Amino acid sequence: MNSIWVLLWWAAILVLGYWVYSRHVAKKIFEVDGGRATPAKMYMDGVDFMPANKNVLFGFQLNSIAGAAPIIGPIVALQWGWAPALLWLGLGVFFIGWLHDFSSAMVSIRNDGDTFGALSYKLISPRARKILLTFVYFYLLLIATAFGHVITSGVSKDAALPFPMLIIIGVAFLVGHMIYKARINILVTTVVAIAIIFASIYLGTVWKIGLSYTTVLVCVLIFGYFSSILPVWRFIQPYNYASVYVVYFGIIAGILGILIGAKPMTLPAFTSWSIGMGPLWPILFLTIACGSISGWHSLVSSTATSRQLENELDVRPVTGGAMFAEFTISIIAVIVCATAFADKAAYLKAVGNPTGIFTAGLGGAITSIGLPMSYAQALAGSMIIILALTIVNLVFRFMKVASAELLGDAVPIAKNPHIATLVALVITFILVKTGTWLYVWVLFGGANQLMAALALLITTLFLAQKAKNYKVAIYPMYFMYITTVCGLFYMAFFKLIPAALKGQKVFGNVFAAAVAVLLIVCALILAYDGWKAFRKHRAGVVAAPLGAEKAAA
Amino acid sequence: MLSDFLKGLRDFLKGLRDFFKGLLFYNIGQHFYEQRRSLENVIMLAVLGPMIGVPHIFRYYCLRLLPYYVRGFHSWKKRMVKERDFFDQVGE
Numbered sequence: 350m351n352s353i354w355v356l357l358w359w360a361a362i363l364v365l366g367y368w369v370y371s372r373h374v375a376k377k378i379f380e381v382d383g384g385r386a387t388p389a390k391m392y393m394d395g396v397d398f399m400p401a402n403k404n405v406l407f408g409f410q411l412n413s414i415a416g417a418a419p420i421i422g423p424i425v426a427l428q429w430g431w432a433p434a435l436l437w438l439g440l441g442v443f444f445i446g447w448l449h450d451f452s453s454a455m456v457s458i459r460n461d462g463d464t465f466g467a468l469s470y471k472l473i474s475p476r477a478r479k480i481l482l483t484f485v486y487f488y489l490l491l492i493a494t495a496f497g498h499v500i501t502s503g504v505s506k507d508a509a510l511p512f513p514m515l516i517i518i519g520v521a522f523l524v525g526h527m528i529y530k531a532r533i534n535i536l537v538t539t540v541v542a543i544a545i546i547f548a549s550i551y552l553g554t555v556w557k558i559g560l561s562y563t564t565v566l567v568c569v570l571i572f573g574y575f576s577s578i579l580p581v582w583r584f585i586q587p588y589n590y591a592s593v594y595v596v597y598f599g600i601i602a603g604i605l606g607i608l609i610g611a612k613p614m615t616l617p618a619f620t621s622w623s624i625g626m627g628p629l630w631p632i633l634f635l636t637i638a639c640g641s642i643s644g645w646h647s648l649v650s651s652t653a654t655s656r657q658l659e660n661e662l663d664v665r666p667v668t669g670g671a672m673f674a675e676f677t678i679s680i681i682a683v684i685v686c687a688t689a690f691a692d693k694a695a696y697l698k699a700v701g702n703p704t705g706i707f708t709a710g711l712g713g714a715i716t717s718i719g720l721p722m723s724y725a726q727a728l729a730g731s732m733i734i735i736l737a738l739t740i741v742n743l744v745f746r747f748m749k750v751a752s753a754e755l756l757g758d759a760v761p762i763a764k765n766p767h768i769a770t771l772v773a774l775v776i777t778f779i780l781v782k783t784g785t786w787l788y789v790w791v792l793f794g795g796a797n798q799l800m801a802a803l804a805l806l807i808t809t810l811f812l813a814q815k816a817k818n819y820k821v822a823i824y825p826m827y828f829m830y831i832t833t834v835c836g837l838f839y840m841a842f843f844k845l846i847p848a849a850l851k852g853q854k855v856f857g858n859v860f861a862a863a864v865a866v867l868l869i870v871c872a873l874i875l876a877y878d879g880w881k882a883f884r885k886h887r888a889g890v891v892a893a894p895l896g897a898e899k900a901a902a
Numbered sequence: 903m904l905s906d907f908l909k910g911l912r913d914f915l916k917g918l919r920d921f922f923k924g925l926l927f928y929n930i931g932q933h934f935y936e937q938r939r940s941l942e943n944v945i946m947l948a949v950l951g952p953m954i955g956v957p958h959i960f961r962y963y964c965l966r967l968l969p970y971y972v973r974g975f976h977s978w979k980k981r982m983v984k985e986r987d988f989f990d991q992v993g994e
Contacts, residue, residue, distance in 0.1 A: 394977045396935045397990075401928075404917045408924025464989035482988055528930065535927070582933055593926060648992045747992065754988050 352684045359680045366443040371669045381661040388462030400659030410671040413649045417736035419640035419675050420682040421703045426636040430619035431687040441641030442676040445825040447669040452808040453647035454668045457655035472810040474878035484871040486751045491793040493744045494780040496737040501566045503704025508557035509727045516549035521588035529582045542591040554723045570774045576742035577770040592735040599732035606714030612688040631836035635794035640679025644800020685710035707733050748773035783857025795837040802829035806879045813886040841865040946978045
């Protein structure tokens with residue numbers, strides 16, 4: 350089948366999902382009201398609460414949610430064939446994905462811009478906040494591990510990538526200095542940064558550097574340490590700013606390449622109901638997280654975005670629109686990878702290194718617009734490594750804060766940023782080195798989807814509390830919750846433990862299984878508390894637990 | 903007809919410019935605001951300190967500055983008493 354037909358599926362989902370279904374839900378169920386004052390207007394402080402234009406916020410939301418996951422998830426899921434991947438991407442974003450992002454922002458807006466910590470305390474139970482934080486810490490650990498491997502395997506297996514990556518990291522420090530210290534015009538800074546980065550990608554294809562897996566991993570963790578410890582302006586922010594040009598150039602070049610090249614899908618549409626990673630249900634639904642539905646988005650929507658939307662009518666274009674844009678990135682990933690390999694055997698051989706698959710796929714598409722293959726592949730490889738490194742840099746910073754908040758009162762040393770960061774780095778190093786990446790990826794997807802289910806639980810409770818039709822949120826929540834808990838249970842007891850018992854990567858697999866069990870326990874406690882709260886809200890017994898006003902203040 | 907088209911084109915280009923502003927520069931602008939606010943918090947603490955039991959260090963200068971900062975007192979008080987948790991930091 351020609352890949353152009355896939356774009357028709359994408360267009361149908363986009364038109365019906367965004368312009369028909371989401372509009373109906375926003376109007377009839379959430380009753381968005383352009384006349385209602387948003388927290389950005391009510392509590393305007395010039396920083397956290399600040400009304401902003403919807404187009405600006407759309408760009409900001411897209412930048413915050415779109416990382417490497419919407420690309421890598423579909424690449425791994427192609428093992429079941431491209432048809433299940435496309436179906437789940439389309440139906441997932443249509444019924445659940447956009448709703449999750451939109452409702453997270455709406456619930457926060459209708460609750461004075463409260464974050465999920467305060468909302469879980471208020472709507473679920475007082476202990477929910479602490480449990481959610483525990484859940485999030487291990488969720489972050491899985492993110493760091495999954496993406497740590499993506500970077501490490503990609504850079505160690507492709508000798509063209511170490512040079513540009515080192516230069517891009519150097520450029521990040523340079524950009525930070527130029528913008529914040531030397532106060533040089535941002536346009537001049539941008540031109541200099543772009544010129545150096547694109548030249549370094551070319552030079553990487555000439556000056557190849559071979560690095561071992563462990564060396565790259567240690568380098569990644571050292572950068573993780575600095576990004577956690579240094580002020581945001583010194584490294585993380587300039588890195589994100591300077592590297593985003595490579596990412597969007599790659600995406601635009603890929604889209605043009607697909608349209609010009611119009612290659613046929615060479616991988617099979619469907620392979621089997623069950624593959625080495627597990628059965629299609631529930632594992633495929635965990636493997637593809639971002640692009641379809643992702644819990645990470647609820648954290649972004651309910652904090653930064655919800656406090657800056659100036660009008661409730663903007664919530665759907667900003668959050669839902671960004672979700673459909675991320676869905677588009679996933680569709681591109683499916684097309685470029687399903688058209689790049691001659692047959693299934695060649696694809697399966699490369700699946701342990703998703704960077705390699707994406708490099709081959711997007712590189713092939715970009716050559717259609719006239720760039721040479723070696724440069725196109727280096728550009729695609731740099732793009733995916735940049736996206737993964739962006740996430741890893743942020744994750745260690747968040748882990749540091751989460752551990753200080755979780756353990757800081759009982760173990761004061763956890764408040765020390767160096768100690769907290771080092772602990773996070775050491776755990777990540779152990780799990781990357783000893784774990785099985787494909788299983789860890791599924792666990793990451795499971796944690797991400799479970800986070801989404803918990804966000805939908807909060808939405809359900811909010812709708813029940815307001816006596817609105819909560820069915821639009823409760824059925825997706827049931828589906829996501831059951832699927833992810835079953836998926837995590839399957840991975841822990843049917844994959845990780847049996848693999849450890851056979852003597853395969855014993856420590857890493859047992860460790861990963863323990864994390865999966867911990868996530869399930871957290872999710873079960875939250876579901877129990879959520880169920881009790883739901884019954885109360887539905888009966889109109891209580892609006893909020895004792896002391897909720899204090900949490901919201 | 904042509905004027906409608908030109909207006910639509912102008913709106914589209916403005917939307918596109920705003921989108922790229924959000925995609926590329928919004929974080930940087932926000933960070934400048936945060937830096938400014940953290941400095942303002944320190945000044946506010948010095949100027950309005952006696953209200954929360956912190957004695958004035960430089961009474962003369964604090965009294966000179968008081969009229970400028972008193973109008974920001976309400977939002978400063980809210981920021982100071984607001985509980986901030988992990989999830990707030992994700993948004994930053």
